[in-house]
Amino acid sequence: MATNQEHVNLLGATGSPFVCRVQIALKLKGIEYEFVEENLATKSEQLLKYNPVHKKVPVFVHNEKPISESLVILEYIDEVWKQNPILPSDPHQRALARFWSKFIDDKIVSTSFKSVFSLDEKEREKNIEEATEALHFLENELKDKYFGGEEFNFVDIAAVFVAFWVPLVQDITELQLFTAEKFPKLYNWSQEFLDHPVVKETLPPREPLFAFFKGRYESLLAASK
Amino acid sequence: MATNQEHVNLLGATGSPFVCRVQIALKLKGIEYEFVEENLATKSEQLLKYNPVHKKVPVFVHNEKPISESLVILEYIDEVWKQNPILPSDPHQRALARFWSKFIDDKIVSTSFKSVFSLDEKEREKNIEEATEALHFLENELKDKYFGGEEFNFVDIAAVFVAFWVPLVQDITELQLFTAEKFPKLYNWSQEFLDHPVVKETLPPREPLFAFFKGRYESLLAASK
Structure with a gap:
């Protein structure tokens, strides 16, 4: 080792x-x-x-x-490094983990950012709709405490974007994209996941990051005027 | 088995x-x-x-x-199915194979299609430029007969899109995107790969596919007038 x-x-x-x-x-x-x-x-x-x-x-x-x-x-x-595996051992389960991680990158990352940072109203609405649909798929996929079951795995790690970054950027415009009411299972998962000692120790501090994104949003707004 | x-x-x-x-x-x-x-x-x-x-x-x-x-x-x-492995056994080589396959999907598939099927001149030019840059990266990555070395592997299979579909759609508008002059190594590879018995037997027949894409292009053109 x-x-x-x-x-x-x-x-x-x-x-x-x-x-x-x-x-x-x-x-x-x-x-x-x-x-x-x-x-x-x-x-x-x-x-x-x-x-x-x-x-x-x-x-x-x-x-x-x-x-x-x-x-x-x-x-x-x-x-x-074989300890604490993050991909399942079963080939079909591994395929599903790869599928859902790719899904997060393809269908949630860009749409949820654009749900906040698009200045064009029509484009923003379209992105909110697509991000919402994608989050519903993810909500339905959650069967246990974590995507990985009793322990978190590859999909949970990929979905740290949903747990931490989506709530962070949506707060800039008070957008109600990812809420406990709309996505109860996914929201509970996000709380559990963010509270896991490994995740908690690793996340960046929220406040400076929020200030950074808010600044970026405000300069976008200013530039568009 | x-x-x-x-x-x-x-x-x-x-x-x-x-x-x-x-x-x-x-x-x-x-x-x-x-x-x-x-x-x-x-x-x-x-x-x-x-x-x-x-x-x-x-x-x-x-x-x-x-x-x-x-x-x-x-x-x-x-x-x-372990016979005739398509991913290398070395973890770093496996990572590179995954990286380049994803690169083909992210940087070549959509840009090369849009290099033909975008009716907006400016958008088409932008896509031709991006597809060309991506093909250069791929050209530089080719060190042997195949991306996989002496035998074809995961990246070669992903790149069937470059070997067969890019030449097919570029011919619709006589676009010179992927040519032997511009990409000599990649072009040679494409000829070797398309000529491999396994690939040759598997490819769809070219003519009906060309007719299909040409029809699609012509209806796009007609609709835009």
Whole structure:
């Protein structure tokens, strides 16, 4: 195990949901790593070298070998460090975990951000509708305490975006997208998940992040006038 | 092995690159299956039951258990049927295979279709530029005969879209997006790959598909006038 843990770096940015996914997995598995905070306004030489394609965080660097894309990194971590598995062992269950994680990225991430940050009324309404439909699918998929059952797994980690970031950005405009009334099971799950010691320790502090997004929203508004 | 092969159905549509990916993997592994042709204009009860979320093909059904999303299906097939592996065994190489397959879906599929089917000149130019940039990344990634080395693998299968569908749709408008001059390594790869017995037997016939896309393009044009 020690050799695997020798050179583990994570190029990230505090406040990124995709970076947070990787941090949750590393914490769950007890892997020590060095966090390299990237300033995304002035991308570092290292970031451009390790992720020349997307030039984005997270980049996970294990013994000098870089990997990008948060879900790809999660799979890698689960394959290399076997303790506390995050993907189920059954192939069909693994397929479902991959399906729902991809679903969150494809159908919830962009629509829920645009539900707040679209200044065009019609586009915002369309995104709210699509995000709501997607959250309903996710609500129906939740059968136990976590998506993973009694313990959280790959899908729960991917869905940290829903538990933490969606409530954060919707508060900027007092949007009622993801509420306990509309999504009782998913809301309960989010409370349980955010309260899990591993997750709690890993989440970025809420207030500065809220201020950051609110600032971004206000400059958008100002620029549109 | 026999038990795994008992009830293998593929809900598909001839002419879909995503369905073709699954068919190549099944053929490579010698898995017998029943192909259920779906009419996407009138989606079947079975399709709606098995893929209520996206209502799209391919859906792979193994012993009554459905899986959607072509790359998720490929992973499943590779986990259940071990012969002729399509993902590398090394975790870092596996991560790269997943990264590049996702890259093809995120950066090439939609931009290359829109390079032909966008009627807005500015949007078309933007898509041609983005597709070209993405194809350059892919060209640079090709180090051997195949993306998988001496044998084709997961990335090659995902890239069937580039080998077969991109040339097909670009011919509709005589677009010079993917040519031997611009992408010599990728072009050679595409010829090798299309000529591989497994791939050759699996591809849909070119002419009716070309006629289908050309018809679609012409009705778009007509509708815009």
